[in-house]
Amino acid sequence: MGAVHEAFREFQYPTPPSARPGGAQAKFLAEVNAEEAERNKDLVLAEYRRYQQGEMPSGPGARDLISFFASVDGKLARAAAEDPTVVGSDQEVRALLAEVAGVLHLGVxxxxxxxDPSKALCLKxxxxxxxxxxxxxxxxxxxxxQATHHPRHRPVWAESVRTKQVFIGSIGRNHKTEKARLQADVDRDVKVLASIDAAAAA
Ligand code: SF4
Structure with a gap:
C-alpha cells in the first residue's frame, strides 16, 4: 500500500490512540499516573486526619505541611459557613488536598x-x-x-541507628575519623526518631 493510500485510509478510519505505536505504553502510563494520584490523595488524607487528631508531622518541611493543613481547615470552615451541608467529608477534603497530593513523592x-525545585536539596x-x-x-x-517524617517512617530510622551502631562497634580503634563520622550519622538519626515521636505525641 502506498503512503498516500495509507494516509487516506488513516483519515477515513483513524487508528485508536491505544493501537498506535507507543499508544499502549502511553495508556498504561496514564493509568499508572492516575492510580498514583489516587494513592497520594489517600496518603495525604490520612496525614490530614492525623493532624486533626493532634499527631503532627516532623522534619524540615513539617511547618509548611502543617500550615497547608491549617489552610484546608480554614477553607472547610468558610465553606461550611456558607453551606451547612459541607461537613469535611473524606471526599470534600480529598478535593482540597489534591494540590499537594500531586507533588508528593514517597521516600523510603x-x-x-x-x-519548589529550587528548594530541593537533592537537585543541588x-x-x-x-x-x-x-x-x-x-x-x-x-x-x-521539602521533607517530612511521619510515624510510618520510624522503623526505617530505628533500623538505621541499629545497623550503624553495630558497625561502629566493629570498627577498630585506629579508625577514629570513620567512627566519628558514623557516630554523627547515628546522632542525626536518633534526633529524627525523637522528633517523630515528639511530633506524633503533640
Ligand atoms: S532531598 Fe530531594 S527527594 Fe529528598 S525531600 Fe528534598 S526534594 Fe525530596
Whole structure:
C-alpha cells in the first residue's frame, strides 16, 4: 500500500490512540499516573486526619505541611459557613488536598513534597537544578526543607541507628575519623526518631 493510500485510509478510519505505536505504553502510563494520584490523595488524607487528631508531622518541611493543613481547615470552615451541608467529608477534603497530593513523592524514610525545585536539596547535590522530579537515591531528608517524617517512617530510622551502631562497634580503634563520622550519622538519626515521636505525641 502506498503512503498516500495509507494516509487516506488513516483519515477515513483513524487508528485508536491505544493501537498506535507507543499508544499502549502511553495508556498504561496514564493509568499508572492516575492510580498514583489516587494513592497520594489517600496518603495525604490520612496525614490530614492525623493532624486533626493532634499527631503532627516532623522534619524540615513539617511547618509548611502543617500550615497547608491549617489552610484546608480554614477553607472547610468558610465553606461550611456558607453551606451547612459541607461537613469535611473524606471526599470534600480529598478535593482540597489534591494540590499537594500531586507533588508528593514517597521516600523510603520520608515524604517528599516536591513543590519548589529550587528548594530541593537533592537537585543541588546532583547539580541538576532544573529537574522536574527528585533523582533516585539522592534524598537527604533530615536537611531538605521539602521533607517530612511521619510515624510510618520510624522503623526505617530505628533500623538505621541499629545497623550503624553495630558497625561502629566493629570498627577498630585506629579508625577514629570513620567512627566519628558514623557516630554523627547515628546522632542525626536518633534526633529524627525523637522528633517523630515528639511530633506524633503533640
Ligand atoms: S532531598 Fe529528598 S525531600 Fe528534598 S526534594 Fe530531594 S527527594 Fe525530596
Amino acid at each position: 524514610a520520608n515524604y517528599c513534597w516536591f513543590i 547535590l546532583a547539580g541538576t537544578p532544573n529537574a522536574t522530579k527528585p533523582p533516585a537515591g539522592m534524598c537527604d531528608s533530615a536537611r531538605c526543607p
